[in-house]
Amino acid sequence: xxxxxxxxxxxxxxxxTLLCFLATRQIYTGxxxxxxxxxxxxDFDLPPSATPVRFQISQRAxxxxxxxxxxxxxxxxxxxxRDEPLADYRKFRRLHLxxxxxxxxxxxxxxxxGTTACILTLxxxxxxxxxxxxxxxxxxxxxxxxxxxxxxxxxxxxxRTAGALDIQWRFLDAAAKxxxxxxxxxxxxxxSWSFVLDSFxxxxxxxxxxxxxxxxxxxxxxxxxxxSLEWDDPWLLSLDLxxxxxxxxxxxxxxVKAGKRITDWNQSVRIKNACYQPPANSRAAGRSQAVGYFxxxxxxxxxxxxxxxxxxxxxxxxxxxxxxYTSEVSAFLRR
Numbered sequence: 001x002x003x004x005x006x007x008x009x010x011x012x013x014x015x016x017t018l019l020c021f022l023a024t025r026q027i028y029t030g031x032x033x034x035x036x037x038x039x040x041x042x043d044f045d046l047p048p049s050a051t052p053v054r055f056q057i058s059q060r061a062x063x064x065x066x067x068x069x070x071x072x073x074x075x076x077x078x079x080x081x082r083d084e085p086l087a088d089y090r091k092f093r094r095l096h097l098x099x100x101x102x103x104x105x106x107x108x109x110x111x112x113x114g115t116t117a118c119i120l121t122l123x124x125x126x127x128x129x130x131x132x133x134x135x136x137x138x139x140x141x142x143x144x145x146x147x148x149x150x151x152x153x154x155x156x157x158x159x160r161t162a163g164a165l166d167i168q169w170r171f172l173d174a175a176a177k178x179x180x181x182x183x184x185x186x187x188x189x190x191x192s193w194s195f196v197l198d199s200f201x202x203x204x205x206x207x208x209x210x211x212x213x214x215x216x217x218x219x220x221x222x223x224x225x226x227x228s229l230e231w232d233d234p235w236l237l238s239l240d241l242x243x244x245x246x247x248x249x250x251x252x253x254x255x256v257k258a259g260k261r262i263t264d265w266n267q268s269v270r271i272k273n274a275c276y277q278p279p280a281n282s283r284a285a286g287r288s289q290a291v292g293y294f295x296x297x298x299x300x301x302x303x304x305x306x307x308x309x310x311x312x313x314x315x316x317x318x319x320x321x322x323x324x325y326t327s328e329v330s331a332f333l334r335r
Contacts (some may be wrong), residue, residue, distance in 0.1 A: 002095040002116065003087060008124050015079075016133035016157065016323055019067055021119050021171050022078050022099055023134060023141040024164035027152060028196045029112040030057035030145065031101035032213030034231055034240045037062040051145050054231040055220070059101045061145035062249050067137045069227045078137060086305040088319040095120065099141070102244060104117070104253040106269045107210040107262050108210060111196065114189040118175040129174040132167060133157040148217060195261075209258020209266065219252055283318045286325030293333050308332060 038055040049202045056062075060076075069077035080096035097116075103109045122128050135155040144152045144164050152164035176190050199206045207214050220236055223229070228238050245251035258266065278284035283306070290308050294301045302309045308316045308329065314333040318325045 002097070002120055003085065004093050004095055004120060005124050006089070006091055008093065013133065014123060014128060015068065016137075017128050017130075017139040018119070018123065019078055020132045020134050020140075020167060021116075022097065023137045024144060024152070024154070024167045025112070025115060025143060026058045026061070026099075026101075026141070027164050027200065028207075028211050029101060029103065029108055030061075030211075030213040031059050031103055031108075032057060032148075032216040032240075033059045034237055036146070037077065051146075055148055055217055057098075057148050058141070058145040059324050060099055061142045062325060064099060064138055064141055064278075078141065087321050092321075095107050101212070104244060104246075104251070105210055105212050105215065105262075107265045108212050109191070110265070110269070111322045114185075115171075115175075115193055116185065118179055118189065119171060122174055122178060125178065127174060127178045129170050131156070131158065132162075132308075133172060165197060165200055168193075172197065172252055192265075200255070206259055207262075208264035209256045212253075215253065215258075216240070219243065219256065280324065281322065283321055283323055283325050286318060286323075286329040289326055289329045290333065 032055065034055055036056060063076050064078055066077035068079045068081050070081040076098050078097070078099045080098055082096060083093050084096075085092040085094040100112060103112060112286050133156060135157050140154040144154065150163075153161050153162060154167070156162055172190065172193050175193075175246055179186050180190060181187065196207060196211065204214060208218055209215055220231075220239060223239060224231065224233070224236055227235070239252060242250070243252040248254045257263070278288040287303055287308070290301070290303055294303075294310075299310055306318050306321075310319070310332075314332075314335065316325075316328060318328075
């Protein structure tokens with residue numbers, strides 16, 4: 001979910017360009033999976049015309065059946081159209097994406113969230129690149145995912161063909177032109193984005209441990225070769241799932257030794273006290289304060305993203321995501 005300015009205009013060209021970015025970012029944000037699935041949720045058999053896929057880039061690509069839709073069940077879209085900002089609706093709107101995979105690499109997560117935030121900043125400031133609208137975003141999403149070895153070609157609305165890697169370079173160039181130098185975090189992101197795109201053409205091994213689908217495929221390939229397994233072997237399928245085990249002692253991802261650049265980043269963002277302490281610059285601080293109070297009492301309560309309630313009429317509304325609300329929560333709890 002991304003919080004955006006309420007006045008942001010989602011015109012058809014803007015949405016088309018955003019869908020183009022989202023369909024092609026999977027080359028560095030995909031978590032990978034063995035095999036494929038039927039797009040219909042309750043149909044487990046593949047369509048008769050389907051070309052068998054041993055391994056693909058994205059976990060979700062096969063389950064996306066719409067570009068934009070208002071529901072999330074049985075008709076999954078790249079963008080969920082429901083606008084529920086969980087904040088002051090006069091100032092903010094919500095962009096709800098359903099296309100993201102379950103990344104294990106903090107580096108991949110940073111790229112996924114950070115590049116998307118940069119692109120949305122360009123959208124808000126009317127700096128989107130032109131001519132990047134797909135003929136069919138859903139088809140393009142699936143076609144890119146089904147080509148782990150490339151060439152990741154997609155059809156554009158203007159009849160031309162472009163590669164997902166080239167499209168991502170276009171988006172990066174636009175982001176660098178308008179956002180370079182705004183702050184250290186954005187500069188790190190732009191440099192890392194460039195590093196990843198360049199590595200796809202020059203040194204894939206440099207992305208092991210940083211790009212999940214490449215890392216997972218590398219692990220599974222090594223294991224299948226050592227044990228003489230086919231890609232549809234249940235043992236290999238179980239290892240696909242075990243890659244996502246968040247227990248550092250068991251999860252396969254944690255056994256990978258990445259290069260120094262990616263290893264340093266992945267280790268630097270694992271902050272233990274973040275498991276127990278909320279961010280000090282958001283309303284999470286106030287919510288945590290309320291949780292600590294109610295946990296030790298018998299008072300009935302409900303805590304949502306943007307409100308705290310105790311009883312049918314005692315409600316504290318927290319509509320600003322960037323305020324801690326600690327003083328307001330203290331006053332609320334004294335009542």
